[in-house]
Amino acid sequence: MPECEVLRLGHRPERDKRITTHVALTARAFGATKIHINRSDSRIVETVSDVSEKFGGNFVIETVSNPKAFVQSWEGLILHLTMFGVPFGKRLGTIIKSKEPLLIIVGAEKVPPWVFEHSDYNVAVGNQPHSEVSALAILLSNINPEGYNQTFEGGLLEVIPSSERRNMISKK
Amino acid sequence: MPECEVLRLGHRPERDKRITTHVALTARAFGATKIHINRSDSRIVETVSDVSEKFGGNFVIETVSNPKAFVQSWEGLILHLTMFGVPFGKRLGTIIKSKEPLLIIVGAEKVPPWVFEHSDYNVAVGNQPHSEVSALAILLSNINPEGYNQTFEGGLLEVIPSSERRNMISKK
Numbered sequence: 001m002p003e004c005e006v007l008r009l010g011h012r013p014e015r016d017k018r019i020t021t022h023v024a025l026t027a028r029a030f031g032a033t034k035i036h037i038n039r040s041d042s043r044i045v046e047t048v049s050d051v052s053e054k055f056g057g058n059f060v061i062e063t064v065s066n067p068k069a070f071v072q073s074w075e076g077l078i079l080h081l082t083m084f085g086v087p088f089g090k091r092l093g094t095i096i097k098s099k100e101p102l103l104i105i106v107g108a109e110k111v112p113p114w115v116f117e118h119s120d121y122n123v124a125v126g127n128q129p130h131s132e133v134s135a136l137a138i139l140l141s142n143i144n145p146e147g148y149n150q151t152f153e154g155g156l157l158e159v160i161p162s163s164e165r166r167n168m169i170s171k172k
Numbered sequence: 173m174p175e176c177e178v179l180r181l182g183h184r185p186e187r188d189k190r191i192t193t194h195v196a197l198t199a200r201a202f203g204a205t206k207i208h209i210n211r212s213d214s215r216i217v218e219t220v221s222d223v224s225e226k227f228g229g230n231f232v233i234e235t236v237s238n239p240k241a242f243v244q245s246w247e248g249l250i251l252h253l254t255m256f257g258v259p260f261g262k263r264l265g266t267i268i269k270s271k272e273p274l275l276i277i278v279g280a281e282k283v284p285p286w287v288f289e290h291s292d293y294n295v296a297v298g299n300q301p302h303s304e305v306s307a308l309a310i311l312l313s314n315i316n317p318e319g320y321n322q323t324f325e326g327g328l329l330e331v332i333p334s335s336e337r338r339n340m341i342s343k344k
Contacts, residue, residue, distance in 0.1 A: 018191050022303035029302035051301050084331055084338045087321065116337050126320030127331035129223050130201035131194035134309035137302075138320070141310060148298030148310070149259065159256055159299035165288050166256045 001144050002077070002095065002102040005034040006136065009067055009115065010108035013041045022133045023106060024048045028059040030140035031147035032104070035060070038067045056155025071118050076101035080119035081135045082111070088123035088139055095121075096143060104139065106132040173316050174249070174267065174274040177206040178308065181239055181287065182280035185213045194305045195278060196220045200231040202312035203319035204276070207232070210239045228327025243290050248273035252291035253307045254283070260295035260311055267293075268315060276311065278304040 006027040011020050021044050024035045028048070037044065040063040048061045064070045071078060077100050079091070095102060105115060116122050125135040140147060160167040178199040183192050193216050196207045200223070209216065212235040220233045236242045243250060249272050251263070267274060277287055288294050297307040312319060332339040 015190070018187070019194065022191065022194075022305055025300075025302040026306045029298055029300040030306070055300055082338075084334060084340070086333045086335045110338075113337070122335050122337075124331075124333060126201055126322075127333055128197075128201040128227055128320070128324065130197040130320070131305050131309070133194055133303050133305035134198045134202070137306035137309050138313060148300070148302070150298075152300065159296075161258045161296060161299055162256060163258045163294050165285070165294075166254075166282075168256070 002098045002100060004032040004102045004104060004140065004143065005036065006032050007036045007064070007067060007071070007103055007105045009038050009105060009111055011037050011039050011041065012108065013039065016108050017041065017043060019108065019133065020044055021047050023136060024061060025051060026133055026137050028052070028057065029148050030137055031144045031150060032140060033059065034062070036062055036064045036070065038064060054155055054157045056152030068114055071103070071105070074103045076103060078103045078105065078119045079121045079123060080105040080115050081125065081132065081139060082107070082122055083124050083127055083129055085122040085124035088125055088142070091121045091123055092142055104136065106136055108132070174270045174272060176204040176274045176276060176312065176315065177208065178204050179208045179236070179239060179243065179275055179277045181210050181277060181283055183209050183211050183213065184280065185211065188280050189213065189215060191280065191305065192216055193219050195308060196233060197223060198305055198309050200224070200229065201320050202309055203316045203322060204312060205231065206234070208234055208236045208242065210236060226327055226329045228324030240286055243275070243277070246275050248275060250275045250277065250291045251293045251295060252277040252287050253297070253304065253311060254279070254294055255296050255299055255301055257294040257296035260297055260314070263293045263295055264314055276308065278308055280304070
């Protein structure tokens with residue numbers, strides 16, 4: 001599978017703080033290596049860095065001041081997740097076989113037209129309105145089945161799966 | 173597959189408004205028939221009803237004043253989605269074959285112990301922290317593969333999937 005990074009567009013700190021956090025944590029848990037956010041938001045950086053410190057791995061979160069220039073300079077495939085796109089399944093084979101890094105763009109509300117124009121693929125997880133968090137999870141789990149079961153090295157905490165209760169151990 | 177309903181626990185109107193909306197829209201788009209929310213929040217009811225009016229279907233959103241009593245009186249299987257649970261794949265076969273209605277519980281932050289105790293299954297989509305929105309999408313799409321491609325009757329708008337642009341038509 002290709003290396004995957006996520007670009008979160010249209011983030012508005014007051015309105016989108018928690019959704020963008022869920023997008024970032026989903027990106028991390030489902031196997032993406034980095035998220036780029038179009039506006040700096042220290043609370044999200046803090047939450048995501050805190051999760052990485054506690055649960056391990058090398059997930060990176062960073063701010064891009066000019067997302068259009070960033071997209072234009074991306075060396076690899078660009079996929080835009082949108083409810084207006086074609087079914088993602090139609091592009092999945094090509095994406096999985098690709099050796100180029102994949103940039104996945106998820107917007108908040110309406111994205112500017114250049115996003116459609118500069119993306120190699122404008123694809124949908126169904127054409128009903130739902131959530132960029134859901135769409136990202138479904139896409140990443142199709143690119144990397146059970147990627148959400150990967151292990152992360154170097155964390156402080158580990159969940160011990162239980163059918164009965166919360167159980168977490170300290171690793172250090 | 174069983175009929176699925178979702179119970180959103182621990183909703184705090186100020187903090188969780190948008191996440192709970194995404195949980196509700198994911199439930200609808202991925203094939204659940206109803207969401208129950210533990211606190212009344214007219215803005216969420218309005219957003220979700222508005223989506224149903226525009227995009228069709230019979231999805232129901234309602235408030236339960238006593239979630240514990242509601243869970244205790246549920247006639248069917250109860251599944252609690254939690255990062256502390258066992259891998260959901262271990263219970264998937266039983267759930268898909270079941271003819272009883274399935275109640276899926278998703279909490280915001282920490283849930284009270286009775287949720288673990290009253291659930292038939294406490295299951296996880298991976299044991300990393302990510303999002304109840306992602307977890308619900310993955311679970312529902314495993315119970316009902318490509319349920320997100322279902323059609324909804326009676327809406328006013330329909331997306332025409334495009335690889336190039338936003339395209340939506342009015343049906344009335």
